[in-house]
């Protein structure tokens with residue numbers, strides 16, 4: 001069987017991703033080995049950490065080398081099975097990589113229902129939604145009436161964080177790039193206010209929107225967003241460092257100069273990795289899907305099309321082209 005793949009062709013450490021960091025490849029699959037399934041890949045998930053994995057940054061689960069198949073999670077249909085109890089035709093979520101067909105070892109994938117929440121298992125019910133859930137509820141510890149600021153609010157993680165904060169009876173402010181993203185956050189997701197960081201300075205708008213200060217800052221962006229937010233934290237604030245996408249393309253990113261406000265405000269700043277909460281995923285998924293079914297949690301998927309567009313789709317995350325969770329349908 002002939003299979004198209006995308007291989008890693010460049011290490012983007014310290015610079016933005018480029019299309020030629022990937023090279024198209026075609027390979028011949030041998031007979032399927034015992035203990036494996038063969039899957040026709042239907043959807044790929046896109047996450048900023050994929051760039052970090054290409055750079056071999058320690059802390060991400062698996063480093064990658066030049067010539068490797070680009071790593072990615074995805075959904076596929078089983079077309080051949082040598083694993084007991086996994087029938088042909090089943091849908092699975094697993095580490096398929098950027099290839100049209102993937103062989104997956106038993107234990108590395110999960111069989112899922114082919115229902116209306118199929119693709120949500122890569123987004124709001126996958127690592128994206130779980131990151132929002134644990135980062136906000138466990139690290140941010142929002143209390144009713146708290147002012148919660150979320151950066152990167154129109155992205156996969158940020159859009160879920162803001163909605164969970166609303167469910168916890170908080171006042172929610174989101175930062176996002178551009179008026180259409182900001183309108184989506186207030187009009188459809190119920191955010192109380194937004195800051196278009198491309199048109200206005202975050203710290204100036206925060207003085208108007210949150211005169212008493214921010215109680216929780218959930219940061220996906222770093223850089224200016226983090227520095228500005230630190231100037232406006234309330235006493236006892238929790239600053240949650242989830243990501244720092246503004247620094248992922250920089251060779252020597254700056255740290256925050258306003259960090260000393262953490263002392264004056266007796267605040268805490270904590271990073272976290274989703275993998276620390278693995279044992280609690282089932283309970284979190286149960287709550288997230290309950291909120292979706294009850295109409296309390298909107299999940300938006302930004303679905304691009306065509307396997308040939310995988311590199312361009314990953315780059316969308318770093319140019320702000322995506323709204324909601326970025327996926328690609330093959």
Ligand SMILES: NC(=O)c1ccc[n+]([C@@H]2O[C@H](COP(=O)([O-])OP(=O)(O)OC[C@H]3O[C@@H](n4cnc5c(N)ncnc54)[C@H](OP(=O)(O)O)[C@@H]3O)[C@@H](O)[C@H]2O)c1
Pocket residue numbers: 046047048049127128131152153154155156157158175176177178181220221241242243244245246247272273274275316317318319320321322323324325326
């Ligand atoms: N700690 C963990 O375990 C964990 C797990 C998953 C993800 N993360 C992190 O969570 C963050 C969000 O991930 P996601 O999957 O939800 O991605 P995402 O937010 O859907 O996509 C990235 C968004 O970041 C914004 N952005 C890109 N470059 C920027 C820049 N230079 N300055 C400001 N904003 C920029 C863009 O939105 P705008 O148009 O608004 O600029 C873009 O749409 C990432 O930093 C990721 O690394 C952490």
